[in-house]
Amino acid sequence: xxxxxxxxxxxxxxxxxxxxxxxxKGLIKASLDxxxxxxxxxxxxRFGATLAICPETTRRVENLVRKAPPPVFIKFLGxxxxxxSDDSATQLSHSDAGLRFLALSAALISSKSPFRGAEALRIMxxxxxxxxSILPASRHLQDVLEALEHRLNRAxxxxxxxxxxxxxxxxxxxxxxxxxxxxxxxxQVPDAEGIAKLVDAFRELERIGEATSITIKARSCIxxxxxxxxxxxxxxxxIRCDKCSSNMPGRPDSRVSIFCSHDPDxxxxxNLRVTVYRNVGSPIDLLxxxxxxxxxxxxxxxxxxxxxxxxxxxxxxxxxxxxxxxALPYALDQVSRLMRCTRLNEDTLKSREPGRNLTSWGINMxxxxxxxxxxxxxxxxxxxxxxxxxxxETLSQYSGVxxxxxxxxxxxxxxxxxxxxxxxxxxxxxxCVCDGCKRRAQSYIHCLKEVFFHNLxxxxxxxxxxxxxxxxxxxxxxxxxxxxxxxxxxxxxxLTSDQARACSIQSILEYALCxxxxxxxxxxxxxxxxxxxxxxxxxxxxxxxxxxxxSGFLGLCWTPGRLIFNERDYCRGTNSHEIFGSYGLSDPDPxxxxxxxxxxxxxxxNVAREDGYLDIGISYGNSQFDPFNIxxxxxxxxxxxxxPHDRDKALQEADPFCKYSKxxxxxxxxxxxxxxxxxxxxxxxxxxFRALTLASMVCPTPSxxxxxxxxxxxxxxCRKAGYHVVIC
Numbered sequence: 001x002x003x004x005x006x007x008x009x010x011x012x013x014x015x016x017x018x019x020x021x022x023x024x025k026g027l028i029k030a031s032l033d034x035x036x037x038x039x040x041x042x043x044x045x046r047f048g049a050t051l052a053i054c055p056e057t058t059r060r061v062e063n064l065v066r067k068a069p070p071p072v073f074i075k076f077l078g079x080x081x082x083x084x085s086d087d088s089a090t091q092l093s094h095s096d097a098g099l100r101f102l103a104l105s106a107a108l109i110s111s112k113s114p115f116r117g118a119e120a121l122r123i124m125x126x127x128x129x130x131x132x133s134i135l136p137a138s139r140h141l142q143d144v145l146e147a148l149e150h151r152l153n154r155a156x157x158x159x160x161x162x163x164x165x166x167x168x169x170x171x172x173x174x175x176x177x178x179x180x181x182x183x184x185x186x187x188q189v190p191d192a193e194g195i196a197k198l199v200d201a202f203r204e205l206e207r208i209g210e211a212t213s214i215t216i217k218a219r220s221c222i223x224x225x226x227x228x229x230x231x232x233x234x235x236x237x238x239i240r241c242d243k244c245s246s247n248m249p250g251r252p253d254s255r256v257s258i259f260c261s262h263d264p265d266x267x268x269x270x271n272l273r274v275t276v277y278r279n280v281g282s283p284i285d286l287l288x289x290x291x292x293x294x295x296x297x298x299x300x301x302x303x304x305x306x307x308x309x310x311x312x313x314x315x316x317x318x319x320x321x322x323x324x325x326x327a328l329p330y331a332l333d334q335v336s337r338l339m340r341c342t343r344l345n346e347d348t349l350k351s352r353e354p355g356r357n358l359t360s361w362g363i364n365m366x367x368x369x370x371x372x373x374x375x376x377x378x379x380x381x382x383x384x385x386x387x388x389x390x391x392x393e394t395l396s397q398y399s400g401v402x403x404x405x406x407x408x409x410x411x412x413x414x415x416x417x418x419x420x421x422x423x424x425x426x427x428x429x430x431x432c433v434c435d436g437c438k439r440r441a442q443s444y445i446h447c448l449k450e451v452f453f454h455n456l457x458x459x460x461x462x463x464x465x466x467x468x469x470x471x472x473x474x475x476x477x478x479x480x481x482x483x484x485x486x487x488x489x490x491x492x493x494x495l496t497s498d499q500a501r502a503c504s505i506q507s508i509l510e511y512a513l514c515x516x517x518x519x520x521x522x523x524x525x526x527x528x529x530x531x532x533x534x535x536x537x538x539x540x541x542x543x544x545x546x547x548x549x550x551s552g553f554l555g556l557c558w559t560p561g562r563l564i565f566n567e568r569d570y571c572r573g574t575n576s577h578e579i580f581g582s583y584g585l586s587d588p589d590p591x592x593x594x595x596x597x598x599x600x601x602x603x604x605x606n607v608a609r610e611d612g613y614l615d616i617g618i619s620y621g622n623s624q625f626d627p628f629n630i631x632x633x634x635x636x637x638x639x640x641x642x643x644p645h646d647r648d649k650a651l652q653e654a655d656p657f658c659k660y661s662k663x664x665x666x667x668x669x670x671x672x673x674x675x676x677x678x679x680x681x682x683x684x685x686x687x688x689f690r691a692l693t694l695a696s697m698v699c700p701t702p703s704x705x706x707x708x709x710x711x712x713x714x715x716x717x718c719r720k721a722g723y724h725v726v727i728c
Contacts, residue, residue, distance in 0.1 A: 007206045010130040011046040013039075030091035033084055034147035035569070040136035041088055043125060044144055048092075048101030050128045051199065052206035054234025058099040061106060064155055065093040072559040076544055076605045077530070077573070077616070081537045082561035088144065089151040104199070105148050106155035107231055110298030111189045111224065114149065118142035120192035124199055150535030150562050153517075154476050157231055158298025162308045162479060164223035168239070169311065188221040198225070201274055202232050205255060213255045215275045222260055229256045299476040299517065299534055302466065306398035308479065309462065323424040324456065327415050328395060331460055331495055333406035334415070336385045338494045340502045341554070341635035342700070377721050380638040382705075384508060384554035386467050394467040398459075415456075415495050425449050457491050465512040468556045469538075475558065476536065477515050484511040505631055508554060513538060516558070522574045526628050526699075529616040530573035532563035539573075542630055546687035548694070548705060550639040554631065565607060565614055572613040575626040591658035593650035594684035594711045594728050598663075603692050618695050620663075625695040632699040637727075640717055643709035648684075651712055658715065661725075663693035678718055680711075680726045693727050703727050 027045070031038040071082025084090070092098030108117035118141040125135055190198065201214055216225060222239065229237045237256035300308070310324075385391060388406045396403050415421060428448035429437055437447060461484070466472045487510075490503035509528070510520040516536050522528035530539035541555035542548055563570050589595075606624060608615045617624035661679035683689040690705065697703070703725035704718040711728060718726050 007052050007203055008049045009203070009207065010128050011043075011048075011050050011125075012130040013042060013046060013134060026086075026091045026094070029086050030088045033086045034088045034143075036088060036143040036147050037136060037140040039134070040140035040144050041091075043134075043136050044101050044105075044121075044141070045092055045095060045098045047125050047128065048095075048097035048099070048104070050203060051100040051104055052202040052232050053100040053103045054232065056234050057103045057231055058096070061102045061152070061155060062093055062099055065089045065102065065151055068151075069560060071561065074539070074544065074559075077565075077607060078605065079563075079565050079607075081532070081559050081563055083151065084562070084564070087151070088147045102148065102152065103155075103231070105145060106152040107157045107228060108195075109145060109149050109152050110155070110158040110161075114142045114145040116192060117145050120195045121145070123192055123196040127196060127200060128203075150532075150560075153299040153534045153536075154560070156300075157227065158479055159300045159304040160227040160230060161223050161298065162300055162304055164226045166308060166311050168223060189224050190221055195228075198228065198274065199232075201276055202229075204276060205233070213257070213277045215277070216256070216258045217273045217275075218258060218260060222258055225258060229258075298479050300479050302397055302472055302475050302477060303400070305477045305479065306462075307400055309459065310399050319420070319424045319427060320452070323418075323420045323452070324459070325399075325401060326418050326420040327456055328399070328459065328463075329392070329403055329405070329407040330409050330418060331415050331456060332391055332395060332463060333388065333408050334498065335460055335464065335491050335494050336383070336388065336391055336406075338498075338500045339383075339385070339490065340381065340500055341384050341505045341508065342502045374720055374722075377638055377717050380550070380640060380704075380717060382548070382553045382634050382637045382639050383551045384468075384505065384635070385464055386552035386555065390552070391463065391467045394472055395463050397473055398463050398466065409498070412498075414498060424452065428452065453492070453495075457488050457495070460491050460495075461487050461511060462515070465508065465515055468508075468512050468552070468554055469516075470541065470555065470557055475516065476534075478517040478534075484514065487511045505554065505635055509631075512556060519571070522572060525574075526632065527574045527576065527626065529575055529627050530563065530614075532561075532571050535560055535562070537561060537563050540627075540631060542634070542691065543627055546691045548630075548634055548637070548639065548690065550641055553634045553637075563614075566609060568609070570612075570614050573607075573616045574613055575617050575628065576610070576615050589660060590654035590656075591651070591660060591680050591711075592654045594648060594706070595660070595682040596684040596686045596689075597660070597682040598686055598689045601689075603688050618692060620689075620692055623696070625692070627695055629697065629699055630691055630694040633694040633697055633701055633703065636700045636702040637694070638702075638704045638717055638721055638723070639707060640704060640709040640714050641707045643713040645710040645713065647706075647708045647710055649710040649712070655715065658726075663689060663696050663727075678715060678724055678726060680715075680728050682728050684728050690727055697725075701725060 027041055028038055030036075031041050068083040071080035073080050089102060092102050105117075108120060111117075112120070118138045121141045122135070122138045125141075126132060129135060189195075205214055216237075218225065226237050226239060229235075233256065235254055235256075237258050238254045239258045239260070241260040392403050392406050409415070409417075416425060432448040434447040437449075465487075466475070466477075469475055484507055486507035487503055490501050490507070493499075493501040506523050506526070509523050513520045513523065513531065516538060517534040518531045518536075518538060519533060520528075520531075522531070529543070530537065532538070536558055537560075538556055538558045541557045542553060544557055563573070601620070603618060603620045606615075606617045606619045616627065618627050618630075619625070655678075658678045658680050660682050663681050663683065681689075681693050683693060684706075694703075702721070702723045704714050704721070704723055705727045706714045711726075714726050714728070718724070
């Protein structure tokens with residue numbers, strides 16, 4: 001594919017007659033905006049002129065940068081999240097050389113950490129510089145890549161890698177060995193030296209009169225090399241396998257050929273070799289690349305991610321694919337109904353409030369860590385996951401198969417009892433050679449039935465975690481990550497027992513945030529408020545709207561861009577301390593009706609800059625509370641959406657076993673006694689103070705949250721559940 005402008009052999013920094021660097025005002029402003037060194041940014045732009053990048057790729061990058069969505073105002077933070085119009089990516093997009101550099105950076109960011117990417121970039125700049133006395137240091141190049149990461153994660157290079165990996169999977173029937181197939185599927189990435197030399201090879205190929213073709217022999221990283229070839233040159237390489245009879249993807253007239261070799265003697269020194277053929281003379285071995293064992297952490301769209309995961313777990317026998325399609329609607333329905341978020345750590349409880357009597361507050365835990373409430377009111381328990389139609393829609397987007405609705409299993413049946421699932425498990429019993437199936441005593445062989453359920457549990461985790469996000473179709477996900485064992489095990493318990501099981505809120509949130517490439521360190525400390533990594537900012541929906549619904553209280557808002565506060569970029573917003581002041585009610589009225597005694601008062605969100613993060617708290621008076629407590633206490637809340645009566649109906653007479661109470665931490669002066677059993681927080685219709693109440697209570701404090709029901713019905717629910725707090 002011909003490039004719009006010729007590729008230079010070398011790059012240099014513009015200098016005046018007095019050897020003073022010429023730097024544009026835009027570059028200076030961009031370097032200040034992103035806190036990067038101006039010299040490094042200038043060198044990267046000049047280096048871009050030496051890169052062989054096709055027009056299709058530069059247009060894709062230009063549209064991504066120039067057509068960024070407008071900033072979004074986050075009410076509880078009082079700040080905008082979005083993209084700066086003066087950042088480094090915008091400045092680089094104004095020149096063809098800058099766009100080429102952005103295209104290369106997108107591939108590096110999708111494949112390696114900024115540190116490793118900077119190592120490769122440093123080598124590339126050094127190899128092509130006309131004056132090697134002025135070169136930016138690796139740490140400054142790392143700053144540049146980090147400044148570009150939030151912009152370029154959505155460029156789509158990782159999706160091309162995944163696409164090649166899936167297409168190469170189709171060669172399974174023609175491959176002579178599983179070893180060759182695993183080489184074709186591998187998503188390993190060449191090391192820094194290797195990528196730099198590959199860029200050099202493409203430069204020679206695109207310069208007139210330099211080279212005619214390139215041949216690559218590899219034992220792994222084939223999908224990545226093929227994707228990088230298409231990304232740079234705009235055409236698919238030819239891919240061949242000396243032991244495979246299937247037709248490989250690619251153009252037969254391509255100037256780049258990739259050979260999958262299985263002969264260790266052929267590549268005795270490395271796993272990948274590139275040979276450049278020239279017009280005259282014999283072929284010259286240009287470079288030898290050594291693969292790293294680091295797999296690509298690139299960001300890909302939900303559609304691509306689901307296609308890749310579903311493809312990996314359901315590829316092969318048609319009965320397996322049909323078994324997944326049958327099982328998923330039933331399994332998701334079962335888990336979303338029976339999963340609870342009330343798993344607690346007793347040591348944590350004791351450290352937060354030593355000596356607290358949990359039973360007296362209505363906290364009754366079973367052996368699985370699940371909070372037990374009477375069956376009569378169990379249907380009012382707050383559910384972390386959204387409604388069934390939203391989960392079903394997410395499943396359809398994830399799998400690429402249209403599902404009309406989730407399905408409920410008949411009473412007493414398990415997923416393994418479904419007809420197609422049972423047929424596949426019987427097929428597994430016939431062919432499995434694991435020790436458990438007693439076909440052959442090979443204990444190191446994974447049981448096919450266990451593999452089926454492991455994959456099913458993983459897909460359910462993915463779908464439920466993704467369903468927490470608003471607009472999941474636009475979300476970009478990390479293609480490789482470590483699984484969360486706690487969440488997976490809780491799902492396994494539900495599906496194998498058909499009983500309510502508990503999982504911690506932290507486990508679910510950690511799984512969801514890891515799917516979008518976020519650092520979840522603050523979740524384990526119960527201090528997370530907001531995080532912004534890889535160009536996507538995520539925060540709990542309840543923080544923004546203050547409203548707690550029975551379904552989806554763990555919902556997550558997200559928006560592309562950066563989190564900027566007082567002109568500085570932050571990745572984390574957390575609550576590192578709480579302040580407990582004093583405030584109360586002016587008059588202890590008897591409880592007769594729903595009231596809002598805080599109608600003329602306001603809460604606020606305090607945001608303070610700390611070293612590397614924002615400290616965020618929800619405040620009232622001289623007290624500040626941890627917003628994460630809202631989520632923790634919501635898991636213990638019974639939400640009464642409505643009742644047959646008018647929501648403002650007064651009690652027939654004053655209830656002597658209740659009293660109005662204030663929304664403050666753990667109600668230290670209002671512990672239930674023999675004569676006062678129920679505390680009523682008078683915040684009727686005041687969503688902001690309802691959220692404050694949940695934030696101020698020690699976790700966990702079970703409560704009943706009144707929405708559009710009358711006070712008497714809520715008191716009845718509270719007493720049936722054995723609770724002592726009604727948030728009016």
